[in-house]
Amino acid sequence: MPTYDLLSLGEVLLRLDSGESRVRTSRQFTAWEGGGEYNVARGLRRCFGLHTGVLTAFADNEMGRLIEDLILQGGVDTRQVKWVPYDGIGFAVRNPFNFTERGSGVRGAKGCVDRAHSAASQMKPGDFDWDALFADGGCKWLHTGGILAGLSETTAQLAIEACQAARKHGVTVSYDLNYRPSLWQRRGGFAAAQALNHRLAPLVDVMIGVLTDDEPAAISSNNDPQDIFAEQAAAMQRGITAMVTRYPNIKTAAATLRRVHNASRNDWGAVAWIEGAFYRARNYPQLDIMDRIGGGDGFVSGLIYGMLTGQSPQFTVDLGAAHGALAMSTPGDTSMATLEEVLWLAQGGDAKVQR
DSSP states (O other): OOOBSEEEESOOEEEEEOTTSOTTTOSOOEEEEEOHHHHHHHHHHHTTOOOEEEEOEEESSHHHHHHHHHHHHTTOBOTTOEEEOOOSSOSSOBOOEEEEEOOBTTBOOEEEEEOTTBTGGGOOTTSSOHHHHHGGGTBSEEEEEHHHHHSOHHHHHHHHHHHHHHHHTTOEEEEEOOOOHHHHTTTTHHHHHHHHHHHHGGGOSEEESOOOSSOOOOOOOOSOHHHHHHHHHHHHHHHHHHHHHHOTTOOEEEEEEEEEEETTEEEEEEEEEETTEEEEOOOEEEEEOSOOTTHHHHHHHHHHHHHHTTOOHHHHHHHHHHHHHHHTTSSSSSOOOOHHHHHHHHTTOOOOOOO
16 A cells, blocks of 8 residues: 555546636636645645545546546546446436636636536545555545535545544544535535534644634725735634634644735735644735636645645745645646745745746
8 A cells, every 4th residue: 555645535526617718608618627625635746746645536437537637647646536337327426527717807716516416425434445544654644624525414424434534543634624605505504514514623633724603704904905914814813713722633723814806816825823823924915816716725735745844834834825826826726836936935035037
């Protein structure tokens, strides 16, 4: 059994990107792979050079094999993928699609997801041999999150089983809360999602986001981005303090900070609680955005890289923010950044031409 730096448990979708056009009017699409949990594994492999794998399921047809090929191009190990027989129609099992337009200026990015009856949504406890995967140092880190848990009742139970098994074997567990209203609108909404997250929280070492019982409210302020970031960071710190007090097993908690001027320009930053202290990443005011999808996942992979390689807490959160910023400078859900670019930016570098 190979030794993984990280295994990611989640659904991987085929993203069809309309580029500068709109989904409703486009005549051509670029194919990418993407998924909240998977994007972290892909960033850690392609940018940071770590050995990662994906735990997911596909319907065994040409579309599933296309997604697999895209994953392989990113260097992520696919040997743990579950292949489900396809009936030729898709009545029983399908592969998921995500039609996405990037947005521009006053027109925000927009996604249209077609994921019902996906193979990943039908994953269940018992599908993976956790003892074989985690025993004897087989894996250092498990990453999963609220998107996987929100797909179905069985994937929620699978998330719990995976986190329990990881803790049994001393594998670090990170969990991205990643609430998606569309996944929970028929299953109890925000309250049901948070009830599940409270069941998972005692099993988590690194929490991405803030677990509260209240839906997040918009922060209003004047036009000074520093004021808004200060308010966001203060709110995050209050929430994190309450969360880690309730769940002392959580050793690290982190969240991104964002102010949207328009679809093409955001203020960007991050805050993290590491080893009992808060750290703020370098701010990126007026950051030009090519494709904002996957920026948060880029932050998570940079954060995990810093922790796995023993970087200082401050540099760890700076790595995450830098990688997330670079991930939003290219198309697709996943990062095209190099480690050298991330290190340069995290250390205060700029965008001057490099020759």
